Amino acid sequence: MQNREVIVIGGGMVGALTALLLARQGELVHLVEKTPCTMPSVDEAFDLRVSAFSAQSKNLLELAGVWDLIPANRLCAYRGLQTWERGSSKLKFDSADIGIDALGYIAENRWIQAVLWQALKELNNVTFYENREVKGINNSDSGVSVDLDNAGQISADLLIACDGANSAVRQLLNIGITAWDYRQQCMLINIKTNSTQQDITWQEFRETGPCAFLPLADNNASLVWYHNPRKINQLKSLSNAQLKDAVKAEFAPLDFDFEVQDKASFPLTRRHAHSYYKGACVLLGDAAHTINPLAGQGVNLGFKDVECLVDLLHNSRDLPLQSILKRYENRRKPANLLMQTAMDVFYKGSKCELSSVRLLRKGILGLAQNSGALKNRVMKYAMGLQ
């Protein structure tokens, strides 16, 4: 069988993984990225953008041959996950309950992207177009060509758009989205702690929004604080020492000393593309869907998109491209929609002021804690193991 020629637009975590897996299968890959990826130093302070990677995402990064390239002092395994509504009992998940070492791993996005690029640079069937953006697309069912700024034109059998939430490719293709703003922001705060607890991640739901703790390697941690934009703006104006006091007043379980290292805020928007493909172009990751980050599912869903498309392209070579892309959409769109909706039910339920709804939520969390086998199934699903 002849190898395909594939253009990947966007070399973030999703695009870089897609490019690497396809190149390892022998496809000829053109990778277009507007911001070049550089290798961070192991001694640098932790970046604010971190993600919780599920067991399934770890397996995929292992398959791509990059998991072991992530430095041990930038990776934190978490064995416990706890969630509760303020004033009610905790729902606790423990990796030992399902006989595995860790529920997931927390790492900086930039390290995952960097090790993927490191592996890509070693392959001679990948051509890089760094500092380049897409200016125009000529798309048909039988192939695609792309105009790049100052770099001429590339043609290929397939274009894979991994250019993030504001995807230029999606807009050039006129693929619409359903979107809404949660009218909340989330503030990320990196802290250095003197705590010995570094393997439980937790999230407390309050009427103003959740607050969460994500352990990072080497006694670092990432705090996530959801609130309305006015409150977040006020928090951003505080010095690190003042912010520490504000955090201590709000994050009740932080019963150890810490120092604030860095902070930034992000708007929360849900988006879902009306279609995942058009002609010979297909959307993956945040270009296709963004989700409330409260359960740390965004990039994990993106990696599931990658796994699904790469598998279909490899194992269904006898099918026309349109049938492959249709199968990809049929498999991934309902699954992503389900996860987006589940997150919204949790999120909106926790912010609802009706006492009956809050009581129901508390009841559900209490029942879930005592549900044994059901709880373990939920845990496996969230890890991508079911």
Ligand SMILES: Cc1cc2nc3c(=O)[nH]c(=O)nc-3n(C[C@H](O)[C@H](O)[C@H](O)COP(=O)(O)OP(=O)(O)OC[C@H]3O[C@@H](n4cnc5c(N)ncnc54)[C@H](O)[C@@H]3O)c2cc1C
């Ligand atoms: C606050 C916050 C916390 C989160 N926490 C988690 C978590 O714990 N777990 C989790 O799974 N997910 C989490 N997410 C979601 C996760 O960060 C995203 O799902 C993930 O980064 C998406 O990856 P991507 O590669 O699809 O897009 P991006 O990371 O946005 O990458 C897109 C790439 O395309 C490039 N690009 C853009 N436009 C062009 C163009 N026109 N031409 C060429 N290149 C272009 C960009 O430079 C970039 O490199 C969180 C998100 C937020 C906002």
